[in-house]
Amino acid sequence: MQALLERLAERLVDFRTMDMPELAVNTAVEAITDTVAVLLAGADEPGLQALIRATENCIAPGPAWCVARSRGVDILSAALINGMAAHALDFDDCSNSMGGHPSAPLLPALMALTDQSDVDGATFLRAYLAGFETETRLGRAANFEHYEKGWHPTATLGTFGAAASAAALLNLDARATARALAIAASMAAGIKANFGTDVKPFHVGQSARNGLLAALMAAEGLSANPDALExxxxxxxxxxxxxRYDADRLLADWAVPLDIEEVGIAYKQHPCCASTHPAVDVALALRRDHGITPDQIVAVRSLTHPRRLRHTNRPDPKAGLEGKFSVQYALARALAEGVVRPDVFNDTEISRPEIRDLMARITAAPHPQADMASTEHFFAEVEIELTDGRLLRGEIDRPLGRDRDHPLPKGALRAKFMACTAPRLGEAGAAALDHALAGLPAAASCQKIFAALRTDTDNHQRKSTADA
Known part of the structure; x- marks a missing residue:
């Protein structure tokens, strides 16, 4: 009997000749565009800069674009650094099936390979979709046990996804693709204990690099056990x-529909852990509808699913990154300012006295009616007690952007793209990149599509020269 990875590999190879549904292609373009944006926005994060310094003597010259670098680098270093950048702000897309962030492990590996050997846009998109389907199908088989045990699915399952995407772009046959996935099984790693530190986005860079390396080694004939899953x-x-897994779900009803069509992709409007978003959305709505100011607030009570609360119940975060995983801090920012901005997750902002004072009035608890077996775990209920005696209550079943039934407001993704890219590329450069990415399905050359990113390299070179 064929091993699971052999059967999966055959299906992934078939992707290269299948007609991709229009919805899948459009969603892939949307997700790639969003990921490019947050990748650029994460370039100056301290953790990423630490990685660049740490690997300075390990990076070889090469053809690949690397964020915030003034020269081309080898493709493995590009995948590592760009992968970490894509997740540095925790602003990248999510998947309910995967239980993590699907695009950040895939795109850096694909971009690095494309810099080495150009492909057309349709080939690029098929490779992305192959990786996406691999990650999400493994998520269906492994979750929720995988997530609750403490693994970081973006890192573990993302390594398989990056390997599948790279194998597709390298045009590996089914046997070699199965080897790439089996190699990835021994390279998948990442634990949730490091959430709230620089290691979490490093997980993603490592998964992009490891998945790419797995495919490259498989292409050269490195052996691996196709039974590595079961x-x-x-x-x-x-x-x-x-x-504590269901292997049958990996291939059941394969591609009918593709996971990117249904369940789809979740997009973030807040640059922090998605598990905080339901409560933040409720708090923002209550603030807007009732004109609440911090001095009116006596107490705030947040009720969310235990699965979401386990890593976000942090009433006293000590560092900026830890604040991304504190529902108390995210709620305090939302209630105080009516927005949760990327620049508030640093050690200075998290210690502001007025924010600390508001956080002290916020409590978080598991919702008493939560069902641990249910896939509906992105709801929230928030109560706000005011000084005039009023008790305001709001609830939501899912935050905005979580699925097609709860979309972000019209124009929100475009505004997010410009906010993330214009500071590095300029308004004209950002608009040119947005236009180029929109043309990805019909593009003859992906190198030309991503050429606008070289403006970031040019800007970095000019800044480095000016600082010298």
Whole structure:
């Protein structure tokens, strides 16, 4: 009997000749555009700069564009650094099936390979979709046990996704693709204990690099066990435990529809952990509808699903990055300012006395009616007690952007793109990149599509010269 990875690989190879549904292609372009934006916006984050310094003597000259670098680098270094940048702000897209962030591990690996050997846009999109379907199908098989055990699915499952995408772009046959995925099984890593630190986005850079390396090694004939998923000491049992996964879900109803069509992609409007977003959306609505100011607030009570609260119940975050995983801090910012901005997640802002005072009035608890077996775990209920005696209450089943039934406001993704890219590329450069990415499906050359990113390299070079 064929191993699971062999059967999966055959289906992934078939992707290269299938007609991709219009909805899948359009959503892929939308997700790639959003990921490019947050990748550029994450370029100056301290953790990313630490990675660049740490790897300075390991980076070789090469053809690949690398954010905030003034020269081309080798493709593995580009995947690592760009992958970390894409997740540095925790502003990148999410997948309900994967239980993580699908695009950030895929795009940096694909972009690096494209810099080495150009492809057309349709080929690029098919490779992205192959990786996306791999990640999300593995998520269906492994979650929620995988997530609740403490693995970071973006890092673990994302390594498989990056390997699948890279294998597609390298045009590996089914046997080599299965080897790439089996190699990825021994390179997948990332634990949730490091949420709230620089290691979390590093997970993503490592998954992009490792997935790319797995495909490159498979192309050269490196051997690996195609039973690496279902073996008694394989990925499923080692990472999840005996009886705590459903391998049949990996291939069941394959591509009918594609996961990117349904379940789809979640887009973020707040640059912090998605588990805080439901409560933040409720708080913003109450603030807007009732004109609440911080001095009116006596107490705030947030009720969310235990799965979401486990890593976000942080009433006293000590560092800026930890604030991204504190529902109390995110709510305080939302209630105080009516927005949660990227620039408030630093050590200075998180210590502001007025924010600390408001946080002290915010409590978070698991919702008493939460069902741990349910896939509906992105709801929230928020109560706000005011000085005039009023008790305001609001609830939401899912935050905006989480699925097609709860879209972001019209124009929000475009505004996010410009806000993330214009500071590095300028308004004209950002608009040119947006226009180029929109043309990805019909593009003859991906190198030309991503050429606008070279403006970031030019700007970095000029800044480095001016600072010298």
């Amino acid at each position: 073996h008694p000491q394989g990925f499923f049992r080692v990472y999840n435990g005996e009886g």
